[in-house]
Amino acid sequence: MEPMTTVSVHESAGQDRKAPGRPRNAQADQAIIQAVFDLLSSGQSADAVSIEAVAAKAGVGKATIYRRWPNKEALLVDAVAAMKGPLPEPVGDSVRDDLIMLISAMRNKRMEHYGKITMCLLPEIAKSPEMRRIYQGVIEPRREVMRGVLRRGIATGELRADLDVELTLLMLSGPAAMQNMVHWNPQVPEDDFAEHLVDAILRGAAA
Amino acid sequence: MEPMTTVSVHESAGQDRKAPGRPRNAQADQAIIQAVFDLLSSGQSADAVSIEAVAAKAGVGKATIYRRWPNKEALLVDAVAAMKGPLPEPVGDSVRDDLIMLISAMRNKRMEHYGKITMCLLPEIAKSPEMRRIYQGVIEPRREVMRGVLRRGIATGELRADLDVELTLLMLSGPAAMQNMVHWNPQVPEDDFAEHLVDAILRGAAA
Numbered sequence: 001m002e003p004m005t006t007v008s009v010h011e012s013a014g015q016d017r018k019a020p021g022r023p024r025n026a027q028a029d030q031a032i033i034q035a036v037f038d039l040l041s042s043g044q045s046a047d048a049v050s051i052e053a054v055a056a057k058a059g060v061g062k063a064t065i066y067r068r069w070p071n072k073e074a075l076l077v078d079a080v081a082a083m084k085g086p087l088p089e090p091v092g093d094s095v096r097d098d099l100i101m102l103i104s105a106m107r108n109k110r111m112e113h114y115g116k117i118t119m120c121l122l123p124e125i126a127k128s129p130e131m132r133r134i135y136q137g138v139i140e141p142r143r144e145v146m147r148g149v150l151r152r153g154i155a156t157g158e159l160r161a162d163l164d165v166e167l168t169l170l171m172l173s174g175p176a177a178m179q180n181m182v183h184w185n186p187q188v189p190e191d192d193f194a195e196h197l198v199d200a201i202l203r204g205a206a207a
Numbered sequence: 208m209e210p211m212t213t214v215s216v217h218e219s220a221g222q223d224r225k226a227p228g229r230p231r232n233a234q235a236d237q238a239i240i241q242a243v244f245d246l247l248s249s250g251q252s253a254d255a256v257s258i259e260a261v262a263a264k265a266g267v268g269k270a271t272i273y274r275r276w277p278n279k280e281a282l283l284v285d286a287v288a289a290m291k292g293p294l295p296e297p298v299g300d301s302v303r304d305d306l307i308m309l310i311s312a313m314r315n316k317r318m319e320h321y322g323k324i325t326m327c328l329l330p331e332i333a334k335s336p337e338m339r340r341i342y343q344g345v346i347e348p349r350r351e352v353m354r355g356v357l358r359r360g361i362a363t364g365e366l367r368a369d370l371d372v373e374l375t376l377l378m379l380s381g382p383a384a385m386q387n388m389v390h391w392n393p394q395v396p397e398d399d400f401a402e403h404l405v406d407a408i409l410r411g412a413a414a
Contacts, residue, residue, distance in 0.1 A: 119330055122329065122389055123327055126388065153412075157414050160413065166392055166395045167395055167403055167404065167407055169395075170392045171378060171404070173391070173392075174381040175374075175378055175381035176381075177381070177385055177391070178377065179377070179381075181333065182333050184377060184380070185377040186343065196371065200375065200378060202411055204411020204413070205366050205408050206410055207366055
């Protein structure tokens with residue numbers, strides 16, 4: 001798997017864990033996050049990823065990592081958040097357009113790479129309640145953005161009043177995640193995937 | 208992860224790979240398949256699973272395995288097929304009922320365990336075209352069953368004439384698979400999941 005070409009920790013790492021007054025080395029941060037990605041992309045489990053291995057891969061000392069992250073879990077949170085990129089912002093004109101934008105954001109090239117890293121994290125997420133908590137902590141704000149779009153659609157009358165919002169979130173992200181990870185159904189074309197999925201969910205399968 | 212309690216190779220292994228006239232040892236077969244499950248459930252990648260390790264775990268000689276399976280890939284095909292169980296048979300009265308039955312079959316306790324094993328296979332499936340071919344070979348007959356139900360629904364007028372069958376397959380199995388593997392959206396209740404998903408897909412989200 002090729003490395004991610006751009007990971008901006010500045011724009012995307014979310015919560016700033018820097019101690020007050022301590023100077024921050026953006027280049028080292030980026031190398032450290034990139035090292036986490038590289039280790040996970042190479043098929044190493046999150047469990048097996050050690051601060052030692054990250055330090056060696058990033059070409060920094062362990063102290064440099066511990067200066068910014070108190071432990072491996074905190075580093076993984078920031079790595080997953082960096083991988084996800086900035087929170088998408090719906091335009092707010094049309095529920096359909098916003099949903100297409102949100103699903104497309106899950107399906108670009110960068111996210112395809114991310115899907116493969118998520119895949120390597122899944123066994124850890126299933127095994128460890130701590131990893132599960134971390135992962136949900138990163139995706140929950142993203143889910144909340146999509147939830148907001150659905151709630152707005154119910155309020156404006158674009159969506160049915162009795163819509164099951166949580167199930168609809170799963171119906172939007174589940175198929176996209178499975179295609180990202182292993183192209184689950186190879187018969188479904190990549191082109192305009194988000195548009196087709198959103199329209200199919202909106203109009204329903206019944207005659 | 209607890210071991211699967213019942214794996215009947217007889218009923219579920221699908222294609223019989225036994226050489227003509229060679230006596231078959233069902234107990235050894237079952238122990239071998241169970242060993243593959245145990246190794247994969249313990250988080251070992253399919254890549255790392257060796258005939259040696261399977262033989263040791265199953266308490267049989269390598270020759271016993273090679274007598275029935277020509278190579279590891281063939282063993283993995285049968286293991287995945289055994290894990291999946293027999294092909295489900297739709298009743299044919301109502302498309303809605305048949306789809307609920309098919310999704311429920313993906314979501315029982317046994318399949319939940321299977322979801323966790325699939326998870327351990329996913330990185331191999333993404334990495335190796337051979338594993339990908341094997342896995343698609345096992346799920347394609349199952350997908351064909353669901354495809355048949357959808358096509359019947361279009362023919363009877365229960366489903367819209369312009370239904371995108373392949374996308375609908377992904378919309379049915381993608382959310383179920385993600386919930387199986389990591390309970391992707393913890394806000395979606397387990398109870399009557401299949402019924403809720405099928406109804407949501409049938410009626411659509413638009414007002």
